[in-house]
Amino acid sequence: MERRGTASPQIDVERLTDLTHEFQAAGLSVKESALETIRWAILRGVLAPSTRLRQEDLAAILGTSRIPIREALRILEYEGLVESEAHRGSVVRALEASEIEEIYELRTVLECHAVRVLIPLLTDVDLADIERAYVDMADATDPDRHLILREQFYLRLYSVASRPRLVGQIARLRLEVARALRWRLIQHSPTHHQIFYEAIRDGDAERATAELASHYRKVTALLRRFLRDGEPQRDPPIGGRSSAIPHPEVT
Amino acid sequence: MERRGTASPQIDVERLTDLTHEFQAAGLSVKESALETIRWAILRGVLAPSTRLRQEDLAAILGTSRIPIREALRILEYEGLVESEAHRGSVVRALEASEIEEIYELRTVLECHAVRVLIPLLTDVDLADIERAYVDMADATDPDRHLILREQFYLRLYSVASRPRLVGQIARLRLEVARALRWRLIQHSPTHHQIFYEAIRDGDAERATAELASHYRKVTALLRRFLRDGEPQRDPPIGGRSSAIPHPEVT
């Protein structure tokens, strides 16, 4: 996989140490902070796809030994965020176009199911919370913050269904595509969230699921064009500050 | 969680070492063989729910050090088969009634989707393979072997959809309930697999999904009675040979 000719992206040490300090401050154990640091570094684009993850380098950067790193990499391998081969090391996994399409299909199935389940369960308290989360998201301008608030909005909504596994699955799939899309310039779709939110607010499961499905179909079609036809709009792999990256609004 | 009074089930050392030897012979690395051993020990009932999994004990039984055990336990924790707490150890996770219900609901959603996707993709080669897998499963009498062949049948079928994530999710959910049901006596349902298989063979997605959904609804209703109303039919937690355990045919 990794050859001399195909230089793997360099690691932005500074941003990675910043991330680590955040998680260490949260009172997590060394292993947990290592896991969360690497996971979020991948999801937020600090560690670009195809980056080699050498245990010793990461241990040095995170200020720990290799043991917690190894366990973190094992879990991330199982999650699908990194790829490991025995005695050959780990790399940040790049999603293939077909995988992104499958994820959107799965998201359509699972999120529509969640909507149908949760609509009859919505309480006034839920609706108030959700409206607040929606407004926060809509107001955010910083891309990283927008991403976080968007996920908070959707997860607050879906958690109404009281289906922890369903919500967990949805959350994971959403993050995975969000990661992949950080590096592509995709068309902005400002009204999707609004249409969806208003359908939820009106208790109209039919309209909400239709909007989800139709939007994800559009996204998939766009992705197919961008990803299959030579990936014309790829950002530089790493190095640019995240604030320079346009919103991955389609998700 | 674990107190002096609530004695956790003892580990059947002999059966566990037998399992280990199987996996070690397969040429896996130590970590992989530890992972597979513990995973299948849980799924096949050798390690009963609430069994304490002490790293040192497992290391001694599997003939290794604690490191591979630790990594295996981390992955199993992520899979949801074991529960770990810092400095307090790991135990085999027991599924709550509500979780089993959610899993069946998720299975209904995912498996029905898989059926709808795969029916138009079926080739003659697929159908021949699937028929063979079905006959093998129907002929098996040993419970462990039946369980394995049943999963092979369903996974061979679903893999036609060319959706690796979807199939992986389904496989995991199926195994999880199979594990939970090993310890409960549930009504035998011999015709379900047959009806489902014949619908697939006829290319009738509607009939196949209807059968799946209706069957899983029945199972959920049964489970609700058994699991919520005092769990009247629990088998002895461990010690009995697996051949004495009736088929968990409902899955």
Place this chain on the structure above:
DNA sequence: TTGCGCTTGAATGGATACATTACCGTTTGA
């Protein structure tokens, strides 16, 4: 000049040893 094979280096896989933490029993005080 090219291809095969050995050597060598660097990275991961695994084992042993030490640090830390949580539980449980005991003791001591009111």
Place this chain on the structure above:
DNA sequence: TCAAACGGTAATGTATCCATTCAAGCGCAA
């Protein structure tokens, strides 16, 4: 007599060290 604090014990968390393995690079021979 009861409650709270303290210490012992046993488990996991972490670090250091050794073994294994893969592959790149060099050399030799055809």
